[in-house]
Amino acid sequence: MSQYIAGRLLAAIPVLLGISVFVFFMAHLAPGDPVTIMLGLQADAEQMERLREELGLNDPLPVQYFRFLSGAVRGDLGRSLKSNRLVTQEITDRFPRTIQLAAAGMGLAITIGVIAGVVAAAFHRRLTDTATMILAILGVSVPSFWLGLMLIYLFSVRLRWLPVAGADTWRHLVLPAFSLGVLAAAILARMTRSGVLEVLRQDYVRTARAKGLSERVVLYRHALKNALIPVVTIVGLQFGGLLGGTVIIETLFAWPGLGTLAITSILARDFPMVQGIVLYLALGYVLVNLAVDLTYGYLDPRIRYRR
Amino acid sequence: MKHRTRAENMVPTGGGDGTGGSAGEGTGPMSGVGNLVGTAPATGAESRARPWYTAAARRFARNPTGLLALGCLLAFIASAVLAPLLAPHDPLDISGERLQPPSREHLLGTDELGRDILSRILYGGRVSLQVGIIAVVIALSVGGVLGLVAAYWEGRLDGVIMRVMDMMLAFPGILLALVIIAVLGPSLFNVMIAIGIASIPAYTRLVRGSTLSAKQNEYVEAARALGAGAWRIIFRHLVPNVAAPVIVLSTLGVAGAILATAGLSFIGLGAPPPTPEWGAMLATARNYIRRAWWLATFPGLAITITVLVINILGDALRDALDPRLKS
Numbered sequence: 065m066s067q068y069i070a071g072r073l074l075a076a077i078p079v080l081l082g083i084s085v086f087v088f089f090m091a092h093l094a095p096g097d098p099v100t101i102m103l104g105l106q107a108d109a110e111q112m113e114r115l116r117e118e119l120g121l122n123d124p125l126p127v128q129y130f131r132f133l134s135g136a137v138r139g140d141l142g143r144s145l146k147s148n149r150l151v152t153q154e155i156t157d158r159f160p161r162t163i164q165l166a167a168a169g170m171g172l173a174i175t176i177g178v179i180a181g182v183v184a185a186a187f188h189r190r191l192t193d194t195a196t197m198i199l200a201i202l203g204v205s206v207p208s209f210w211l212g213l214m215l216i217y218l219f220s221v222r223l224r225w226l227p228v229a230g231a232d233t234w235r236h237l238v239l240p241a242f243s244l245g246v247l248a249a250a251i252l253a254r255m256t257r258s259g260v261l262e263v264l265r266q267d268y269v270r271t272a273r274a275k276g277l278s279e280r281v282v283l284y285r286h287a288l289k290n291a292l293i294p295v296v297t298i299v300g301l302q303f304g305g306l307l308g309g310t311v312i313i314e315t316l317f318a319w320p321g322l323g324t325l326a327i328t329s330i331l332a333r334d335f336p337m338v339q340g341i342v343l344y345l346a347l348g349y350v351l352v353n354l355a356v357d358l359t360y361g362y363l364d365p366r367i368r369y370r371r
Numbered sequence: 372m373k374h375r376t377r378a379e380n381m382v383p384t385g386g387g388d389g390t391g392g393s394a395g396e397g398t399g400p401m402s403g404v405g406n407l408v409g410t411a412p413a414t415g416a417e418s419r420a421r422p423w424y425t426a427a428a429r430r431f432a433r434n435p436t437g438l439l440a441l442g443c444l445l446a447f448i449a450s451a452v453l454a455p456l457l458a459p460h461d462p463l464d465i466s467g468e469r470l471q472p473p474s475r476e477h478l479l480g481t482d483e484l485g486r487d488i489l490s491r492i493l494y495g496g497r498v499s500l501q502v503g504i505i506a507v508v509i510a511l512s513v514g515g516v517l518g519l520v521a522a523y524w525e526g527r528l529d530g531v532i533m534r535v536m537d538m539m540l541a542f543p544g545i546l547l548a549l550v551i552i553a554v555l556g557p558s559l560f561n562v563m564i565a566i567g568i569a570s571i572p573a574y575t576r577l578v579r580g581s582t583l584s585a586k587q588n589e590y591v592e593a594a595r596a597l598g599a600g601a602w603r604i605i606f607r608h609l610v611p612n613v614a615a616p617v618i619v620l621s622t623l624g625v626a627g628a629i630l631a632t633a634g635l636s637f638i639g640l641g642a643p644p645p646t647p648e649w650g651a652m653l654a655t656a657r658n659y660i661r662r663a664w665w666l667a668t669f670p671g672l673a674i675t676i677t678v679l680v681i682n683i684l685g686d687a688l689r690d691a692l693d694p695r696l697k698s
Contacts, residue, residue, distance in 0.1 A: 207674050213667045214668070305544035315637070346543070
């Protein structure tokens with residue numbers, strides 16, 4: 065197992081390096097000169113040249129990249145062009161909020177999705193199954209932000225049960241987390257259902273039934289555990305979509321996380337900030353998938369010993 | 372990374388668990404796309420058999436839900452094309468009082484400037500369908516060629532292509548599109564390009580996986596023995612094999628692209644203000660949610676119904692193209 069963990073960790077390194085290259089060149093490909101953004105258009109040439117030299121923008125690109133990388137490894141991502149605050153500072157202020165939102169959304173998605181999937185499979189081809197699957201396809205078709213908007217209208221404007229926006233108490237978390245989680249819940253419901261149905265066709269399930277075990281015991285004791293293994297992978301992949309989705313949901317609910325920061329930074333062409341945010345989100349995604357891979361290896365020994 | 376290994380192992384398993392969720396914008400019901408690989412076209416053995424699509428078309432014709440979805444989609448396309456004839460008002464003109472609820476004159480009400488919402492939704496359909504289709508065409512043509520090339524020549528080129536794809540896949544969902552927009556600047560055109568580029572890896576992986584298995588067919592060997600060139604083999608013998616799963620992924624991809632476009636416009640990175648675009652309409656609607664529910668309701672319904680219909684169509688196509696998935 066420890067060999068497996070080490071292998072997975074090593075495999076993540078080139079991906080992270082790749083991301084850093086991508087993020088670095090993204091900022092350099094972009095039109096717009098950072099010096100002009102910082103000093104404004106009326107700055108004189110000498111002043112601009114001095115700042116350029118100071119920021120190291122006159123060095124060759126590979127040199128700049130390695131400076132960026134070594135800074136990033138030491139937790140230095142430069143300063144925001146807009147607020148002049150440290151990028152890492154601003155991000156660490158806001159990242160917990162985004163994680164909180166994403167975790168709540170994923171928690172809801174797993175709970176709803178897995179239960180709905182199991183129920184649908186247990187009532188295969190009956191009304192419950194059909195109804196669940198109709199809800200699931202609706203869930204993947206509805207834009208999260210519109211669902212959120214409708215929930216705001218219903219629960220905040222009409223019923224006045226929950227706040228419209230903000231992030232002070234758990235009541236602020238309910239609507240954004242739900243809107244964010246619906247897509248993943250719908251996908252998980254479909255995956256869980258097909259996973260359970262697939263397992264129910266296996267020989268050992270037939271054997272269990274032939275032994276005279278009740279359908280309930282067959283489902284919960286024999287089928288479910290194995291059916292959920294592929295679901296774990298999907299959770300990891302969906303987490304990425306969820307992290308991306310926070311950008312939109314945070315805007316809708318005025319949630320003070322990385323997403324809202326990302327949009328203001330993109331609109332202000334504040335590239336050090338955008339770089340930092342992208343790096344953090346991608347890192348979060350890679351780490352979650354690493355965790356999923358490890359869980360997967362734990363759940364299914366065949367995976368650990370392959371290769 | 373795991374993505375690549377999975378693409379290599381894309382052997383039909385019959386379950387619905389595919390790699391779908393990871394594809395493109397994390398759109399949705401792509402369950403089982405991977406399972407189609409190399410299954411549908413059975414033309415290898417009997418060379419003069421009917422082409423694979425006639426059987427698929429017959430299966431599709433027996434699916435009432437799929438036919439209904441296709442009919443709805445055609446109707447939506449027609450309403451988008453005919454928007455200038457159908458729309459009761461000019462989508463940019465102030466044609467009534469501000470924030471009027473639905474009435475005889477304005478069936479879906481008016482917006483914060485007094486523009487007719489129905490007309491704006493009809494014109495918005497043009498934007499959404501156009502962006503959705505073009506984004507998928509970009510992703511499909513670039514991703515498809517990369518996948519074919521990677522699978523046909525394998526070796527180092529394959530390694531390089533797939534490493535780059537792995538890197539792109541390391542960016543969660545819409546984030547990659549966001550990065551591209553950050554570079555190109557916010558506009559509807561750039562949204563289209565961004566979503567297209569961000570969806571490339573999904574197509575590359577799918578096409579590569581299907582091509583790798585199609586390459587094993589003996590007729591490919593035979594074609595090569597007869598002296599056929601690489602590109603002739605690729606386009607005559609490999610592409611038809613890859614078509615079935617790609618059709619499904621592309622259909623679902625249009626739905627995903629429409630959702631992504633609306634989302635990006637909603638956060639102000641897509642269509643600029645006067646454009647009648649569904650996501651942008653919802654962005655202003657948010658500010659009037661207390662006073663005017665119709666502003667937020669109808670554009671959202673338009674997105675949901677369009678995407679729903681395309682998703683249902685995609686599911687039906689998958690059932691028709693890969694009968695083995697139907698238990």
